[in-house]
Amino acid sequence: MDLLAAQRRPSADWPSAARAGAATSTREPGWGYQRIAGELLKLGFRISPSTVRRLIASAGLEPAPRRGAVSWPAFLRRQAASLLACDFFTVETVTLRRLYVLFFIELGSRRVHLAGCTANPSGAWVVQQARNLSFTGLLERTRFLIHDRDSKFTACFDEVFRSEGIRVIHTPVQAPQANAFAERFVRTVRTECLDWLLIVGRRHLEHVLRTYTQHYNRERPHRGLALRPPQPQAAKLTQHGHLHRRDRLGGLIHEYYRAAA
Numbered sequence: 001m002d003l004l005a006a007q008r009r010p011s012a013d014w015p016s017a018a019r020a021g022a023a024t025s026t027r028e029p030g031w032g033y034q035r036i037a038g039e040l041l042k043l044g045f046r047i048s049p050s051t052v053r054r055l056i057a058s059a060g061l062e063p064a065p066r067r068g069a070v071s072w073p074a075f076l077r078r079q080a081a082s083l084l085a086c087d088f089f090t091v092e093t094v095t096l097r098r099l100y101v102l103f104f105i106e107l108g109s110r111r112v113h114l115a116g117c118t119a120n121p122s123g124a125w126v127v128q129q130a131r132n133l134s135f136t137g138l139l140e141r142t143r144f145l146i147h148d149r150d151s152k153f154t155a156c157f158d159e160v161f162r163s164e165g166i167r168v169i170h171t172p173v174q175a176p177q178a179n180a181f182a183e184r185f186v187r188t189v190r191t192e193c194l195d196w197l198l199i200v201g202r203r204h205l206e207h208v209l210r211t212y213t214q215h216y217n218r219e220r221p222h223r224g225l226a227l228r229p230p231q232p233q234a235a236k237l238t239q240h241g242h243l244h245r246r247d248r249l250g251g252l253i254h255e256y257y258r259a260a261a
Contacts, residue, residue: 072178081108082143084166087182088121088152089190093199100152101209102129106138107181110222111230113138114213117205123154130160139164146171146179189216196252211248219255 033049115129171178
């Protein structure tokens with residue numbers, strides 16, 4: 001039982017309201033005794049904070065500050081609009097040369113920003129990519145940055161974001177699920193693009209990734225966005241006109257659209 005259940009009971013049934021207050025403390029871990037008593041008062045139940053405290057204690061619950069923090073998935077859902085994540089992935093060329101790719105992804109919109117590719121991801125190079133990103137205006141609407149504890153993310157890299165008022169969150173060691181949005185993009189770009197191509201060199205990889213990223217942001221539907229792309233084009237939906245297909249990357253990627261009749 002919670003506050004929603006309590007409001008459907010008569011006002012004289014104050015024991016039920018008190019039990020509802022105890023149950024509500026599990027749903028609202030940040031609410032203290034005074035807050036719960038106040039919420040019940042708005043519903044017509046006059047119960048003292050000491051009664052709420054006694055019932056919460058009898059239910060085996062801790063006081064508000066020790067009642068349990070917000071879970072990581074809940075934090076991501078609540079702050080998605082202001083969350084940015086980044087990560088590296090590697091690509092092998094036909095000459096067995098390893099290239100490193102750095103990208104950023106907005107958790108709210110799923111929009112991907114390709115930072116760059118290099119064979120030598122030094123600390124200075126990574127910091128420069130962070131500075132380049134700050135010129136795009138993206139950091140103005142960002143409050144948190146998530147990345148793993150890879151040594152390529154140096155203290156200077158983090159300082160670029162902290163200077164913009166952004167809090168940097170390091171994920172736990174060997175916990176890729178903590179940066180699931182970035183990991184999911186890596187899986188997608190591999191299965192839909194990179195696994196089907198032979199990469200010649202850095203310039204070729206940059207062209208492929210920029211083309212795919214544009215497709216990913218503007219055309220590819222996402223289940224988490226109600227089957228809409230992260231950055232949909234302002235095109236008027238119509239069932240009239242001829243259906244056309246646009247091929248990208250030599251026909252590996254197909255985009256469908258209607259031409260004006």
